[in-house]
Amino acid sequence: MPDDLAIHARGVTRVYKAKPNPVTALGGVDLDVQPGDYFGLLGPNGAGKTTLIKILTTLLLPTSGEAKVAGFDVVRETAKIRRVINMVSGGEQSGYGLLTLREQLWMFSQFYGMPIADGWRRVDELIEITGLTEQKDQKVRTLSTGQRQKLNFARGLLNDPWVLFLDEPTLGLDVAAARDLREHTLAWKAAAPGRTLLLTTHYMVEAEQLCDRIAIVDRGKILALGTPEELRRRVQAESIFRIELDQLPQNGGLAAIGDLPGVLSAVHADEDSADSASSDRVALKVALADDSALTNVVTAVAERGSHLVGLAKSEPSLEDVFVELVGRGFGDEHDEEQPS
Amino acid sequence: MNRYGSLTARTAREAAEWSTGRVIRANLRAVVGRAYPRVIGLTREPSWVFFEILLPFLAVSAFVFVYRALEAPEEFIGFVVLGGAMTAFWLNVVWMMAAQFYWEKDQGNLELYFTAPMHLMSILAGMAIGGLVMTSSRALAVIGIGSVLYGVTYQIEQPLLLALVFLLTMIPLYGMGMLFASLFLLWGREAFHLAQLLQEPIYFLGGVNFPLGALRSFGPLIGVVMSTLPLGVGLDAMRQLAFRDMTGVLPVGIEMAILVAMGVVFIIGARLALGYLEHLARKEGRLTLRWQ
8 A cells, every 4th residue: 555655656746847948857757665764866967866756755746656755645635744754965055154063953954843951952962963062052064064064974864764765865975974874774674664865866785785676766756676686686697706717727717617407607707817937826607507506516626636716606786787777887977867 | 751752742743733722832942942043142132232322323323423413402312312313223133034934934943843743823922022122222222322421311101002002013113014014025135225215215204313294294195194104103103102202193093093903913914924935935936046
């Protein structure tokens, strides 16, 4: 039932008026997110991720289609949705620079309807959790980008939202600050399993680390949806292993390995190693019909006088999935979400 | 409750059901929350003493010297000082109310206001109350300094009525600011120019630096225009109550009735404009989006 879902979208489209032609930011999105899910929308800039978040957070009306958050319609029941959600965007500069960090959070607690004393108490808790205790009396305008984003994240948790929308939350953060924020997000999830997260990102690692399920989005459409493992399987049915040997197998070499039962192909893993006579080891990339064929390979290698010095299963990344689905990488971005 | 908070309701749908009392309390808290940065700003930015008291006071002083040079009645000095104090409110309304949503949009605050569980009128009310508190201190400073420096004598026979007229002036004045907050956002891409456009005509039609009765020679049209502006009507009524010999454009009672009517019209207008703004923002995808 759509009303039992944390997020439900059917045929959601959004077209922006623009010159010379209207821009379709969302082209019919279907999406169901269960309560408690951590769900990621993964795609390049201009894919429509932010537009979808804006519709779900009641900032935008869909041009057509139906969308619900916590069972409430985004067009008609905005007040109820706003009571159970919160949103944090990357690079957010909200609030007022003359306030201290603590005051700013308290001000927002009042916007979420918290009693005055409860607001201060909650603010202090979140300041401690997010490691901002030293900066709590510092004016907001003096905070660093990382501290600022931690503050934004704390603001997003003030009202204990049932559905939290994180729109590119680690945009512009350094590695440590981004990792810190991801750890807080996971801890928030662990604290109350009924909470739902909708994350938009174009960072593969972030999506994999935070999300139970991921939708790959491009040009306003969901191209694939599933767990990270399911998505990888879409582009790679076979098992791929990287095998490192002290020398190339004798008696037929690579071709003999490739002819083994269950082996689909066997090639040099690195171009360098194919030509390098001086290398003390060789790396092979072996594709198997399934993992059980690995035994044949290991046995055959040993019989041909080689010793196994390294073995690793090679997994496709979500970027591989994206490239497979879209035919281009994240680097080839376009900005069609922002009409001029 | 663990450190990351906890969910007190069984389901999100249950959590979204708020009683009417809770809705009212939440909106009142939002008013307090939005007023807070304005009030606290008084202690954070001491430069306001220079920019908002001493500099405007120079303009007041210029008119004082002109009236003295012309040997105008001594009440005129008081008119100018009172007008100078009321100017602070008008400046607050035009720069810190009318233009505020535009700047809030640029900062990304408007998005958060829209998605918070309170009515945007609460934000506007918070801005207005915070601005009123902040500006009252500035206005009192202008009156105090001006009165002492230029020896202004007030003949206030009904101080409570004067206070009431002041409050009745503030309601439509800030109501107008609340209305303009939405309209500025709807009309213009540059709030700065709109604010500048309004500033001087209102100084003139509000009779900030001279008694509005002087405009009678321009015919009834000026009176009609003036009577649509809370600053002009309120200032005229306050001058009548503060200076015994002042002849107003209209009797105080009628001016009070006009202020009440204007208050109702501006507040309702602000509510309607806000509703339209939100509808347009959601429909067209503009206004809440920073790049628009």
